[in-house]
Amino acid sequence: MSTDTMNKPAGEMLKMTGQGAVTAALFQAMQEDPKVLVFGEDVADREGGGVMGTTRGLSDKFGDLRVRSTPIAEQSIMGAAIGAAMAGYKPVAEIMLMNFITVAMDMVVNHAAKLRFMSGGQSQVPLVIRTLTGAGWQTAGQHSDHYEGWFAHTAGIKVVAPCFAADYKGLLLSAIQDPDPVLFIENSRTMFVPGEVPADQGPIPLGKARVVQEGTDVTLVTYSGMTYTCAAAAGELANAGISAEVVDLRTVSPWDKQTVLASVEKTGRAVVVTEAGRYFGPGAEIAATIQEELFGKLKAPVRRLGAPYCAVPFAKVLEDAYLVQPADVVATVNALVGKG
Amino acid sequence: MSTDTMNKPAGEMLKMTGQGAVTAALFQAMQEDPKVLVFGEDVADREGGGVMGTTRGLSDKFGDLRVRSTPIAEQSIMGAAIGAAMAGYKPVAEIMLMNFITVAMDMVVNHAAKLRFMSGGQSQVPLVIRTLTGAGWQTAGQHSDHYEGWFAHTAGIKVVAPCFAADYKGLLLSAIQDPDPVLFIENSRTMFVPGEVPADQGPIPLGKARVVQEGTDVTLVTYSGMTYTCAAAAGELANAGISAEVVDLRTVSPWDKQTVLASVEKTGRAVVVTEAGRYFGPGAEIAATIQEELFGKLKAPVRRLGAPYCAVPFAKVLEDAYLVQPADVVATVNALVGKG
Amino acid sequence: MSQATSNAASPDAETQLDIFRRMLRIERNDDATRRQIRQGRITAPYYSARGQEVIPATISSLLTDDDKICTIYRGIHDMVAKGMPLRPLWAEISGRVDGTCKGKGGPMHLTHPETGVMVTTGIVGSSMPIANGFAWAALLDGSKQVTIAYFGDGASNIGAFHEALNLASVWKLPVIFVCANNGFAEHTRYENGTSVDFISKRAIGYGMPGYTVDGNDPFDMYAHAHAAIERARAGEGPTLLECKTFRFMGHVFGDADGYMTKEEKAAAIEKDPLPAFRAKLIESGVATEEQLAELQQKIEAEVQDAIEFSQSCEYPSTDELRRDVFAEEIAA
Amino acid sequence: MSQATSNAASPDAETQLDIFRRMLRIERNDDATRRQIRQGRITAPYYSARGQEVIPATISSLLTDDDKICTIYRGIHDMVAKGMPLRPLWAEISGRVDGTCKGKGGPMHLTHPETGVMVTTGIVGSSMPIANGFAWAALLDGSKQVTIAYFGDGASNIGAFHEALNLASVWKLPVIFVCANNGFAEHTRYENGTSVDFISKRAIGYGMPGYTVDGNDPFDMYAHAHAAIERARAGEGPTLLECKTFRFMGHVFGDADGYMTKEEKAAAIEKDPLPAFRAKLIESGVATEEQLAELQQKIEAEVQDAIEFSQSCEYPSTDELRRDVFAEEIAA
Ligand SMILES: Cc1ncc(C[n+]2csc(CCOP(=O)(O)OP(=O)(O)O)c2C)c(N)n1
């Protein structure tokens, strides 16, 4: 799966985790642009550079006016990010975990996402919200949710959700340079996995999916942590003689319709796989669009896999059942292609 | 369109608006069950019974311990509702306008919707959130949004969005009796429209759609304010010889799959119409489900109409263009049936 | 808590006249706005600030265009005081493309960066956390710029107030939190929503100076605003000013006022700060009747010109729905 | 602000012993929990409250099962003090179906209504607004029941704190806001996130009594908790208690403590309230060495029994994902 370094300029490859890639991107962005700011709970080195250490070293290097730890007050974190962004800075605000953004939804939705439009273009809000989430660590009902669907449904904010280390770096660099608000989602099952990142990895454009594995029988459309799940499923399917193409959206909104439609037109079948809930979830937009655009060209209905309709459970057995597993993808594909 | 009083026991019909029906339901519920509470900003009679007058007369009749005006603090409103509900009461909390729920999302999503599950069934949270929204009054970007998609995507809370006066009464009565959290959405274009309500109107079950107009060529799946829009479109289509069936979901989550699928299986065509944004919106779930369940039985792709990808604009010309209009529905249907 | 610093600053004659000019411009503009609405020429929710003119007029007399304000739905007086031109303002509330927000924001989201009108929010409390961001930027820039966060008494009970004042104090931000305490939050009387007798006391919980000021008295306002702004410019951090006032026209245009007594309303209008300050200026010889009459004519002409301009403007094209969502226009 | 009412209540011998018993039960349970985690028998985030035992132990000695608590991720000490049985607690943190939440909630969402453990939240600040709801219900019921909202020093900077204290004061709710000020919010030192020297001062902004208490001193805690609870039961409204303490094990199990000095940690552990109170009980003749040793054996046996019980329990069936979402089970 080091396909994540495909078509990158040849050159030295560095082994680093998604977290290492995020840290590297922050260093590079702050180095290149004095307007870039980093702040959030415990992010400064006095506080250990983040509870996960993702921002370690930044305040020592760039000073504690540009890298600031904040009180536990997400509305004030987002408010400060909005004002600073409108004043010409590029704040990268950390909301420690995605569930905590629920106390700052007004700032994100009514303000960050709308101020440019409501001001007729006079206001710009070039901020990035970095937030970590994902099930798998038994942190249960209030620390693991994938709520990207809410923000994809909110006009005026982009949503990025990488899986591979190189994408974590390249997409964060682009998110920081972007003139509009970007929600950058770090998934707890991919963030700490080592991968290869070109030493000279630069920005990777937002809104572009990547085919991480080519195939001809079915297209698996996914992003974030579920990209691993789909890649694993594709491997199993290959052994059973079924050729699955895996498309990693990387950006959830705006999503790469072209790449997805081209792939599904080729394979004639699609399964959309998200960690987010299936019901009224982000996968529905993709499934609904595919059937609209490729009506009559599909060999089977577009299927969706996502979290069941319940909170994230604590017990490991339940958490495993809650998360879509490779076997679920395989079973769904088998049914589609009329096998198994 | 007084079909909304279909199959009701014969008896006196009262003319009242959706607002009148909501007020009547609150009186009836508080009368029948001493555990029912009503609170929110300005809801007591000392404050005029709500800025819209929807709760007028309740505190005079039921006292100001059961009907309380609150400070402007939606987190504390929702928190109080959750605690009181867990303690055995049935709080009906008013969040004046839907955009203001953004400051209380943690209480709604992380707590109200999850406490039963996270406690393994020990906690019950039988509360109702009444909230008003909808474009059409030039209240612009922060006072008109339809965010029901967020809540439909959130496990553990039901979402009700009536259109007709009788449904406002019957569904609110059911929402109050329901043992789980219910978000009750009052649409500002339908709430003040007079309709007929049986004097003895009782609870109308949640999760049941209603066919407000029968047809054979296409199914218009909708709810809330857009039900009027679709009914108007159906009228225009009829003149053009196209027979449209209009299905008013009434409950967005859990939505009435059976009724919708039965209708679309009959007509072979579907257009899902929401006031909520089209992109990653609630219409996507319905469209995705229809194509999954009726694959091969559809004469045309399932289309979706919803708000464009922008904030609600102020200028009347823009607001009119923002809202789906009957003409948009007609044009979409014409294209589907291969006319116009 | 109403005493300002011992060596309280006082506005000189010229400043007094400047404050009055701003007050009158607010009042004449408000009067014209309500007339246009009554005549059905403007269809928009309108939250008159009639009676609250002294607060932003005095504060603005101490600010430059570089200083910034974040205000609320009831904030047109704050903008007019800050110097926002009336033509783009009127074009905006009339929903025209020449409006300052191209007709997309309307009266609740008026914005005019050139004069420091950065954010107008319709969400109670939200002006405060955003104001902190501008103040933080000023620190980073090393400028002496200050940011004013305007809000109401009811807003002092919402979470955003608390988070914003705490952060501003911990970070020593150059921001002034200006609470227009008009005694009501929509239909709710102060004491029925607010647990403390003076909102200024809440400053104690943030290790921040807080004062309760007579928001109808330009001299008391000036002394406290001057001290707070100096403090902010000197890098000593934020201040909370609770400015006591009254809104004569109820919460929103058309409000029936049923929640207040005729007596208290009459009593408040009795103390209308505009005629009172006008009389004082003449008494004290700061201005003559003629000067002020002339000033009024000039202002009325400016307002009239803005109204006529706005009526001559085009409505926005529906393409605007695809513009300003992002920097890059969305494809049709 | 540390003085309680002049006629401060003091715990009698029996109560002192009761408080110590609750403290020891907390400490022994915490010790066993950390052992099980180290041995890999439990896989769950764990926020030890070692060092903070006095606060809930003393408060709980003044409560009945009808009184309610809303607590936080770092709240197992609050539950154990309140009397929650250890078997369902251990089964829950072990993810078993016999857990109090059937293994669905885990350590951060433990719930046990029979002993008044109503809500455990993982969201900073959220215990407070919900506690108000239980207190409001008590008013409606006309009962004398009180509700305790437990939270930390860092939580006093979030909006929910402000909204909850204001509402509780305006509505005179029978709720006590108990802030365990352990000097840190995750890795952030008190003064770097909190703008006031004493959190108890924030009570002034809500017209509410507020006290800073020595959270390691059962006598100071008792006097203040007694006054606050009496006040609530008498219908006089809420109180804010800031209880100074220290967490010996860092923020979460495995925390490296890099953000605090060895000295301050050593100094705090030096003042460990558990051995101190134990010694005091013996000195003052409230209990004998033998009695306390016996008590400890009983408690350790109870903990051991709970651990063994939990290990004998089944894991939940995946059908549980369809149960308790709503009252009615969701169809497969
Ligand atoms: C979060 C939120 N809740 C409720 C409202 C509805 N609302 C608009 S103005 C207002 C009253 C605000 O009172 P105050 O802060 O005193 O300001 P004033 O209107 O008196 O100037 C309310 C409740 C809102 N806009 N935002």
Ligand SMILES: Cc1ncc(C[n+]2csc(CCOP(=O)(O)OP(=O)(O)O)c2C)c(N)n1
């Ligand atoms: C709204 C929210 N923001 C951030 C977090 C992450 N977080 C968990 S505990 C904690 C520190 C809380 O400190 P304090 O209130 O002092 O309680 P303590 O942990 O010291 O007992 C933080 C920031 C959270 N759980 N909720």
Ligand SMILES: [Mg+2]
């Ligand atoms: Mg007010």
Ligand SMILES: [Mg+2]
């Ligand atoms: Mg702490």
